[in-house]
Amino acid sequence: MDGLTVRDKYRQEYDRVQARIVTCSGADQCVAVAKELRALQGDYSARMSEIQEKARMQGLDSLTPAEVREWADLRGAMSNIDASRNLVLHRAQVTGGSEETTQEIVKIMGQTGIAGGISKAGAKVINSDQSQQANADKGSKSEVAGKTNYPEGINFKIEQPKHLATRQKKGISGAHNADVFYKAASDNGVKIVSQTPGTVNGITHIKYQVPTKDRAGNFDGGYKKEILEKTVYDPKVFSDKRILELGQKAAANGYHDAIASGKREYMATADGVKFQVYLDQKTGTVTNFFPVTK
Known part of the structure; x- marks a missing residue:
């Protein structure tokens, strides 16, 4: 089956379920739709597992372009199913229902968790070469x-x-990487008030003040009274x-x-x-x- 046909198949199934979501107005109806989504998710997970197992046993090069496209389509479809399922379960919880309905909601959440876990683990399998290379390049002591x-x-x-590792334009936002934070602090004239190591090696809590500026936008040698806080991690750890x-x-x-x-x-x-x-x-x-x- 070529990629376009596979993509069309998933799209048609998704559109059909979306039409059902629009019509569910009570807890029991929404739970019925959630069951359909659970079954669909199970089918998709099974197919993803087949592709992932082939990649694991025979190597990534063993996958045909059509299989790679199908896996990507499945992953996207699983994401859509997740969002749809959350919507109908939330609607079911809000509208109430029988004790049996409540138990069914819990059951669906538990069973679909297995499928969700499989779909996310699959990304690690398909991208295993890149992940292994990243680990080899950067290395982590933990x-x-x-x-x-x-x-x-x-x-x-x-x-x-990006939020964790980079400095954004307005002050020190994000920048939980210690090297990035300290560079941002230096570039922006920030005053470090205190640095307190956490109980875990490599994690430090910092208190700091940002400088004040004159009307021309230049640093005037003072600091704002507010003490700001940031926790950073040492990229060497x-x-x-x-x-x-x-x-x-x-x-x-x-x-x-x-x-x-x-x-x-x-x-x-x-x-x-x-x-x-x-x-x-x-x-x-x-x-x-x-x-x-x-």
Whole structure:
């Protein structure tokens, strides 16, 4: 089957389910749609597993261009299914329903979690060569033991790596990489008030003040009274990639409880490193996370 035909097939199935979502107005109807999504997700996960297993056993070069395109289409479709399923389950919870319906919602969330975990793990399989090279190039003194079991529905804002490792234009925003932070501080005349190492080697909490400027926009030698805070990681201990992995792992650890309780932010830990995590409750997207010491 060529890539266009596969893509059309997934699109038709997705459009059909979307039409059903529009019509579900009660808890029982929405749960029925969620069941359809669960079944569809199971089918997609099974096919992704076939492609991933072939890549794992025979190498990435064994995949045909059509299989690579199909895997990419499946991954995109799984993302759409995640968002749709979250929508109908939320609608079902809001509209209420019988005890049986409530139990079914819990069951669906648990079972689709397996499929979601498979789809996200698949990205690591298909991109294994690049990941291994990145690890070899950057190297990390702290390596993950085992794989992260991502909860169903979790997804991450794609700008997160940039937020962690780079300095944005307005002051010191993002820049949790210590090297980037200290350069930004130097470039912008920032005064470091204190530096407190955390309980984990390589994580430091910093308090600082930003300089004041005259009307012409030049530094005037003073500092604003407000004490700002930032937690940074030492890239010699944790690579950017490693912190990203740990942050995603931490976000996954507290995700279900945060979603269920309607939180927009929560604290979670991965391999001893504590993270502050921010959520978009409407979409289920993890919009931001960074290491903290308290």
